[in-house]
Amino acid sequence: MARTVRFHEIGGPDVLRLEDVEPGAPGPGEVLLRVEAIGVNRAEVLFRSGQYIQAPKLPAGLGAEAAGVVEAVGAGVSFAVGDRVSVLPAFSQNDYSVYAEQAIVPADALVHRPDGVDAVTGAAVWMPYLTAYGAMVEVGGMRAGDTAVINAASSSVGIAAIHTANRLGATPIAVTRTEAKKQRLLEEGAAEVIVSDEQDVAAAILALTGGRGAEFVFDAVAGPGVLELGRVVAADGTLFLWGAQSGLPTPYPGFDLGMPALAMRTFTVHEITRAPERLRRAAAFVTSGLRTGAFRAVVDRVFPLAEISLAHKHMESNTQVGKIVVTTS
Numbered sequence: 001m002a003r004t005v006r007f008h009e010i011g012g013p014d015v016l017r018l019e020d021v022e023p024g025a026p027g028p029g030e031v032l033l034r035v036e037a038i039g040v041n042r043a044e045v046l047f048r049s050g051q052y053i054q055a056p057k058l059p060a061g062l063g064a065e066a067a068g069v070v071e072a073v074g075a076g077v078s079f080a081v082g083d084r085v086s087v088l089p090a091f092s093q094n095d096y097s098v099y100a101e102q103a104i105v106p107a108d109a110l111v112h113r114p115d116g117v118d119a120v121t122g123a124a125v126w127m128p129y130l131t132a133y134g135a136m137v138e139v140g141g142m143r144a145g146d147t148a149v150i151n152a153a154s155s156s157v158g159i160a161a162i163h164t165a166n167r168l169g170a171t172p173i174a175v176t177r178t179e180a181k182k183q184r185l186l187e188e189g190a191a192e193v194i195v196s197d198e199q200d201v202a203a204a205i206l207a208l209t210g211g212r213g214a215e216f217v218f219d220a221v222a223g224p225g226v227l228e229l230g231r232v233v234a235a236d237g238t239l240f241l242w243g244a245q246s247g248l249p250t251p252y253p254g255f256d257l258g259m260p261a262l263a264m265r266t267f268t269v270h271e272i273t274r275a276p277e278r279l280r281r282a283a284a285f286v287t288s289g290l291r292t293g294a295f296r297a298v299v300d301r302v303f304p305l306a307e308i309s310l311a312h313k314h315m316e317s318n319t320q321v322g323k324i325v326v327t328t329s
């Protein structure tokens with residue numbers, strides 16, 4: 001039996017329960033993982049509260065990012081018992097879930113965890129850097145000299161985007177809501193930080209870019225705020241929506257702005273993790289960044305599995321800077 005987080009009704013963090021569940025044996029293409037650490041993501045908060053792009057099939061498990069050790073393998077799997085691995089977010093939480101001491105996961109979602117990469121790091125880096133890489137490099141084609149505006153910059157994805165822009169020779173402009181996080185974002189490599197509660201975001205970005213705007217805007221908030229962000233996208237630039245924290249309907253700003261050459265698109269990490277060739281490039285990019293020190297786990301707080309509800313409450317407080325991780329031991 002493995003202690004496993006499940007919920008039987010949609011709701012707040014307190015619907016999460018720890019239950020003893022028999023994980024079973026891995027089928028073809030699957031492994032049984034001893035989970036050591038779990039990366040907590042906003043997607044799980046949204047899934048639990050019924051606001052995600054898929055509805056949970058109750059009773060439901062949670063989690064798509066983890067680090068651990070392979071305990072058993074199914075047919076046709078190239079991983080071996082004892083391999084240290086990370087689980088990448090490549091599947092629906094209705095099919096597999098990793099908030100547990102042991103979990104069955106698809107081998108396609110695994111990468112080897114190099115010596116020296118501890119479990120917390122192995123559970124903290126993949127969702128943020130794969131998302132940043134996917135939108136910025138693979139889809140966006142970002143180059144040295146470009147400017148990237150990053151909204152909700154203190155999120156784990158936002159910080160990975162700051163690191164990624166710097167690695168490419170682009171200029172990251174961070175947007176955060178409160179002054180409290182400004183200094184920290186500068187320390188993480190933001191070239192400039194705009195505090196949206198206090199500043200006119202569009203005016204500040206246009207001033208910083210000499211009126212040109214930014215080639216890329218990455219927004220995790222969406223909703224009516226895109227009308228302001230759309231104003232600061234340079235001609236032929238792109239407004240990427242990779243999250244919808246506002247929970248509000250999102251207009252397309254192009255017509256209000258006089259029909260500029262503005263592309264707006266959504267992006268999910270599954271565009272990378274479900275495309276083997278893209279994933280191979282992405283994993284190489286992230287691994288080399290970790291090796292050189294350009295990328296690293298930025299962990300806000302670590303909770304034990306028994307405090308999973310507190311971990312979700314902490315995420316919903318929006319006071320964090322970087323990643324929230326849960327450990328099983």
Ligand SMILES: NC(=O)c1ccc[n+]([C@@H]2O[C@H](COP(=O)([O-])OP(=O)(O)OC[C@H]3O[C@@H](n4cnc5c(N)ncnc54)[C@H](OP(=O)(O)O)[C@@H]3O)[C@@H](O)[C@H]2O)c1
Nearest residue numbers: 042152153154155156157176177220242243245267268269
């Ligand atoms: N598309 C994908 O595949 C993908 C993958 C991973 C994550 N995401 C998305 O990326 C975002 C960040 O996820 P995460 O897990 O890294 O971080 P997170 O910890 O959930 O991000 C929290 C941060 O988002 C900002 N925020 C929260 N609510 C907000 C609101 N109502 N209005 C404006 N800003 C708000 C705050 O940043 P400030 O205090 O700095 O303003 C807050 O600290 C989420 O929207 C998530 O869904 C998308």
